[in-house]
Amino acid sequence: MKLAIISSYKRDCGIAQYVEHLEGPLRELxxxxxxxxPLPVDLLRASGPMAHGMAKKALAESLAIIADAxxxxxxxxxxLFGRSQRQIWATLRSIxxxxxxxxxxxxxxPTLPPPTPTSIRSLISLARHSYAQTVFRRLLRMVRRNQNKFAHIVQTRREKTRLTLLGVDPERIFDMPLSYFTRAEKAEFGHERYRRKLDDVYGTGGRKVLGVFGFLGGIKGxxxxxxxxDHLPSDHHILxxxxxxxETVVQASSEQPPIKDLTKLLEPTFDASERDGADDQRAALLQRVHFAGAVDNRTFAELMAGCDAILLPYEEVGQTSxxxxxxxxxxxxxxxxxxxxxxxxxxxxxxxxxxxFEIGNYLELAQKISRxxxxxxxxxxxxxxxxxxxxxxxxxLMYVNAAKSTQKS
Known part of the structure; x- marks a missing residue:
């Protein structure tokens, strides 16, 4: 069976990272x-006739690979498929x-709409949600017209239930959480080995290192x-x-909002109106924070293996995984x-x-870490x-079984 994957690939993107980990085991099977x-993400999300022409040509190369599979x-x-709902659907429809x-x-x-609007603000929220679901509505109509052509992989049982209620054949829906490492790789990533490596680089020997992983930005918390x-003992550090x-980078500016948000918490301001000792407190906190920056897949895993615990203080944005x-x-x-x-x-x-812990409750998080x-x-x-x-x-293996299920009439 000849199979092709269209995805973001070899770029700074969580889905690209996932596909790169999946590729080896799938090739073996x-x-x-x-x-x-590869999906030409940057070109699809750019504007202007030049970018549009380049995106069309790059996408045609990927469509040729797809047609051969x-x-x-x-x-x-x-x-990843474009900026507007119209463009996203046009790209997806061609694939x-x-x-x-x-x-x-x-x-x-697909996500559920917000409650019945009771104000102008909630009415705007409902309108935005309806617009954001445009592609899903069109996609599901296509699926229901030709169930035999499609199989579906979701990361949660909730999504399987919702797709079923939306008219998708449950026999063609496969659910399993994401995974990145083989059994052999998992055995190789021993905590002690990579903790020593982490301590050598960041000088954290004898400290408790809490890792925060992923793109910098508000939704990651x-x-x-x-x-x-700030509410934990001084021997606790964050990496x-x-x-x-x-997609969040502000062009032609060194003032990047996610960075600015972090520096407000860590950088002394020397503002006379602040409470006594606030600047000293910020300076002390900064000594316990270590920025690794963007790293490759291997280093990402090694640093994670070396941490004592992982913090995921995400906001609710409707993601499935x-x-x-x-x-x-x-x-x-x-x-x-x-x-x-x-x-x-x-x-x-x-x-x-x-x-x-509850979204935004840093006091609860600190207490749970302490105990x-x-x-x-x-x-x-x-x-x-x-x-x-x-x-x-x-x-x-689930991908292979999902692909085989599309052969059933």
Whole structure:
């Protein structure tokens, strides 16, 4: 069976990182009958006739790869396919038309509308939600007209239920959390080895290192982690791994909003109107924060393996999964995460492996870190069970089974 994947690839993107980890095990299962059709994300999201022409040419090359395959896998995150709903659908429609059979992996899934509007603000929110669901409505209409052509991969049972209620054949929906590492790789990432390496680079020997992984920005809740650190003993340090998301970078400016938000918490202001000692407190806090910046896939995993615990203080944005959470579970690291929909759903697979706190409640986070809630024996046992069953090999096999299901009439 010749299979092609169209996705962001070899770029600074969580989905690209996931596909790069999936590629090896999938090639082994398919005997080399796997092609990657890179999605020209930067060109699709650019504006102007020159960018449009370049995007059209680059996409045509990927469509040729898709047309040659028996099954195409679409790693679907709408924002990667264009800027507007119209453009996203046009790109996606060209891919679906070119593919003989299609497996859709939903990194974002259809979401429920907000409550019935009772104000102008809530009415605007409802209108925005309706617009944002345009592509999903069109996609699902296409799927319902020709169920045999499609199979669907989701990361949670909730998404499987919702797709079923929206008219998708449940026999063609496959659910499993994301995974990044093979069993052999998991065995190789020992905590002690990589902790020594981390300490050598960042000078954190004898400290408790809490890792914050992913793009810098509001939805990742990095500020919440820093506020929690301010309420923890001085031997607790935070390692921030990740850079700016390419789509958030302000052009021709060194004033980047996510960076500015962090420096406000860490950099002394010498503002006379502030309470006494505030600048000294910021300076002391900065000594306990270490920026690793954007790193490659291997270094990302090594740093995560070396941390004592992983902090995921995300906001609720309707995402169905988290790459850093999945990697942390793969590596059996203790995890503190917000009680968002995605993490609650992940907990249905991971049992007691996750330690939850409320969105934005840095005091609760600090208290749970202080009492080492994520290190409880029951959580360690749950992480071991999860890591043994959810692997990238299992994900690769699920892709193959999903592709085979499209052969059934």
């Amino acid at each position: 398919l005997g080399g009958n796997l092609s990657i059709a 028996e099954v195409v896998v679409v790693e679907f995150e709408p924002g 679906l038309d070119a593919g003989k059979r299609v497996v859709l992996t939903y990194h974002t899934a 990095t500020k919440v982690a820093l506020r929690a650190l 921030i791994v990740g850079g700016l998301h390419p 988290s790459g850093p959470a999945s990697q942390a579970l793969d590596l059996q690291r203790p995890i503190y995460c917000t009680r968002t929909g995605a993490f609650r759903e992940l907990g249905k697979y991971a049992g007691d492996a996750l330690s939850f 080492e809630d994520a290190m409880l024996p029951a959580r360690a046992q749950a992480r071991a069970r999860y890591s043994d069953t959810v692997t990238v090999e299992a994900r690769a």
